[in-house]
Structure formats: structure tokens, C-alpha cells
Amino acid sequence: xxxxxxxxxxxxxxxxxxxxxxxxxxxxxxxxxxxxxxxxxxxxxxxxxxxxxxxxxxxxxxxxxxxxxxxxxxxxxxxxxxxxxxxxxxxxxxxxxxxxxxxxxxxxxxxxxxxxxxxxxxxxxxxxxxxxxxxxxxxxxxxxxxxxxxxxxxxxxxxxxxxxxxxxxxxxxxxxxxxxxxxxxxxxxxxxxxxxxxxxxxxxxxxxxxxxxxxxxxxxxxxxxxxxxxxxxxxxxxxxxxxxxxxxxxxxxxxxxxxxxxxxxxxxxxxxxxxxxxxxxxxxxxxxxxxxxxxxxxxxxxx
Numbered sequence: 001x002x003x004x005x006x007x008x009x010x011x012x013x014x015x016x017x018x019x020x021x022x023x024x025x026x027x028x029x030x031x032x033x034x035x036x037x038x039x040x041x042x043x044x045x046x047x048x049x050x051x052x053x054x055x056x057x058x059x060x061x062x063x064x065x066x067x068x069x070x071x072x073x074x075x076x077x078x079x080x081x082x083x084x085x086x087x088x089x090x091x092x093x094x095x096x097x098x099x100x101x102x103x104x105x106x107x108x109x110x111x112x113x114x115x116x117x118x119x120x121x122x123x124x125x126x127x128x129x130x131x132x133x134x135x136x137x138x139x140x141x142x143x144x145x146x147x148x149x150x151x152x153x154x155x156x157x158x159x160x161x162x163x164x165x166x167x168x169x170x171x172x173x174x175x176x177x178x179x180x181x182x183x184x185x186x187x188x189x190x191x192x193x194x195x196x197x198x199x200x201x202x203x204x205x206x207x208x209x210x211x212x213x214x215x216x217x218x219x220x221x222x223x224x225x226x227x228x229x230x231x232x233x234x235x236x237x238x239x240x241x242x243x244x245x246x247x248x249x250x251x252x253x254x255x256x257x258x259x260x261x262x263x264x265x266x267x268x269x270x271x272x273x274x275x276x277x278x279x280x281x282x283x284x285x286x287x288x289x290x291x292x293x294x295x296x297x298x299x300x301x302x303x
Contacts, residue, residue, distance in 0.1 A: 013045070013100050029257065032250050039108040039159045045101040047122055047152055053081045054126030055193070067099040078130050086123050089116065112159050118151035129195065138199045138232075142176060149179035153258075160251050167247075173240030174255075178262045180233040184226055184269055185280040187213060198229060215277060223274040230269050237262050245299035252299060260291035267291070 028040040049064070051057075056078060058064045065075040068084035075081075091097040092106045093116055108114065125148035135141045153171035157163035183190065183197035190197055191213050203209070206225040213222065237259055244255045264283035272281040 013104075029254065031253060035111075036160065036250075039112060040156065042101075042105045042108040043152070043155050043159070046105050046119065049099070049101050050082075050085065050122045050126050053078055053085060054129045064099065069098060079127065082123055082127055082130075086120065089119055089123070092119075108159070112161075114155065114158055118155050118158075121147045121151040133194050134196050134200055135198075136200045138202070141180075141197060141199055144197075145176040145179045146172070149175040156254075160247075162247055162251065167243055170240045170243035170246070173236045174243060174259055174262070177233045177236035177240065178258065180229065180236070181262050181265045181269075184229055184233070184276055185265060185282075187226075187276045189280065198225065202228065213277065218275040218277045222277065226269065226274040226276055230266050230274065233262070234266050237266075241295060241298060242302055244295055245302035252296070256292050256295045256299065259295050260288055263291040263295070264288040 027044050028037040030037075032040070052059075053064070056076075058081075062075050065081060065084075068081060068088055070077075070081055070084050085099070088097045088099050088102050092102050092109055097103050097106060125144060128144060128147070132144075135144065150172040153175035154163065154168055157167055157171055187196075187198070191210070196203075196210065196213065198208075198213075202225060206221050206228065208221050208225050212219060215222075218226065241259055244252055244259060247255060261283070264287040265281070267287050268281035268283045269276060272278070
């Protein structure tokens with residue numbers, strides 16, 4: 001590989017990892033042991049790459065497609081890219097992967113004895129995104145979150161060696177809630193991609209049409225719908241919060257950060273009057289710190 005092409009590849013991977021700063025929660029904060037940080041960022045890099053393929057947000061230049069062995073002319077075909085990524089994922093477990101982010105993932109997989117299931121789940125979720133644009137029921141949406149979000153929480157527990165059945169159940173509640181919060185923040189962006197992650201049964205209940213969701217600002221019916229969905233997500237976060245109290249030390253801080261990030265994002269949605277169409281409401285650092293303090297206080301009481 002020439003130096004120029006290598007530089008483009010490195011830039012592509014850095015751009016993918018750099019998106020960690022835009023998440024609602026800290027991905028691999030400084031206070032964690034270095035080994036944990038490295039492993040969490042390796043998993044994040046993979047997860048972000050899968051999502052970027054599914055959303056058509058890969059870095060320009062085509063480096064990702066080349067590394068996945070996608071033929072010229074197919075670089076924009078998301079299903080082809082996902083198939084190629086799945087093939088490269090299998091090389092993580094039984095060979096030498098081609099993509100630099102998957103090569104970075106391989107030591108984590110071996111060190112933590114991770115299995116292919118959660119990684120394949122993320123690919124399945126993004127394949128579903130190419131084929132399913134609407135969700136009829138809340139249960140349908142929960143099944144999607146099982147693939148797109150809960151798998152990541154399970155990987156965090158596996159990396160930290162704390163994956164018991166009860167913790168996995170609580171983690172699933174938190175991760176599903178975080179995915180629902182992201183859907184609320186991104187209603188307008190998702191609609192621009194012809195995707196709606198608000199259950200159709202709820203749109204009918206609140207008399208909201210797709211045309212209403214395309215408006216520059218939210219009317220009363222849309223605000224009522226978003227408030228309803230926000231309370232659902234908040235209830236899931238509180239249901240999963242005992243996970244924080246079930247662990248100790250730095251891991252407790254990390255999981256508190258995840259939970260607080262979701263709660264702070266919901267505060268931002270509330271503070272925006274549930275108008276998520278004018279732009280994605282973003283949490284503030286004071287709100288995040290306040291929620292983290294509350295989550296940690298509750299964890300100490302329960303622990």
C-alpha cells in the first residue's frame with residue numbers, strides 16, 4: 001500500500017473513532033484502566049463502522065470499501081458493504097481481517113474471549129435498516145433495539161468480566177432506552193433518510209401523520225407523542241439503573257455515565273418542549289453531571 005493510501009485509511013479510521021465525542025454518553029473515559037479503554041474503543045470503532053455503513057456515512061475516499069474488498073461500482077451498495085463486513089468479521093475469529101478497525105478489534109476479541117454473536121447482531125440491525133423503514137408496534141421496535149443496542153451493552157459487560165444474567169437484563173433495559181432516546185433526538189434526520197422509529201400504533205394514537213413529522217417545528221400532537229415516548233425511555237433507564245449499584249469502582253462510574261447520559265438527553269428533550277423537529281436536543285455538561293450524581297447516589301443506597 002502506498003503512503004498516500006495508508007494515510008487515507010488512517011484518516012478514515014480516525015474519523016470513525018472521532019465520533020465517540022458526539023455520543024450521549026462517555027464511550028471510554030479517562031478514569032478507566034488503559035486495557036478497558038483500549039478494548040471499549042476497539043468495540044466502539046467496529047460498532048461505529050457498522051452504523052456508518054448502514055447510514056451511508058462512511059468517510060469520503062472509499063478507503064473502507066477497498067479494505068473490505070468491495071468491487072469498484074459497489075462502494076455505495078450498503079447491503080454489499082455489510083456482507084463484506086460480515087466476511088471480514090469472521091476473519092477476526094479465524095484469520096486476519098482486512099479492515100484496520102477490525103484488525104484493532106482482534107486483540108480485544110482474543111483477550112476477552114468474545115463471541116461473534118453480538119457483533120453479528122449489529123450487522124443484522126443495519127441490514128434491517130435497509131429493508132424496514134417503519135415499525136408498526138412498540139414490540140417491533142424493541143426487537144430492533146435488541147440487535148442495535150443491547151448487544152453493545154453485553155459487550156461492555158463481557159469486556160469488564162461482569163456479565164451475569166441479572167446484569168445483562170438490566171443492561172438491556174438501559175441500552176434499549178439509550179437507543180429510544182437517540183431515535184427521539186433524530187426524528188427529523190431519520191425521516192430525511194425515509195426512516196421512522198416511532199411506532200405506527202403510537203402515531204395513530206396521538207393523531208400524528210408523517211407530514212406532521214416533516215414540519216420545521218413540532219405541533220401539539222407531535223409534542224404529546226414525543227413526551228409519551230420520552231417517558232417510556234425514562235422508565236426503562238430507571239428500571240435498569242440498579243445495574244450501576246451491582247458493580248463497584250471505576251465500572252460503576254462508567255455505567256453511571258451511560259445511564260446519566262440518557263437521562264440528561266431526555267432532560268434536553270423536555271427542556272425543548274418536546275420539539276425535536278427544530279433540531280436534535282443535546283444535553284449539557286451540567287445536566288450530565290447532575291444526573292450522574294443522582295445515579296451514583298442511588299447506587300450507593302442500593303449497594
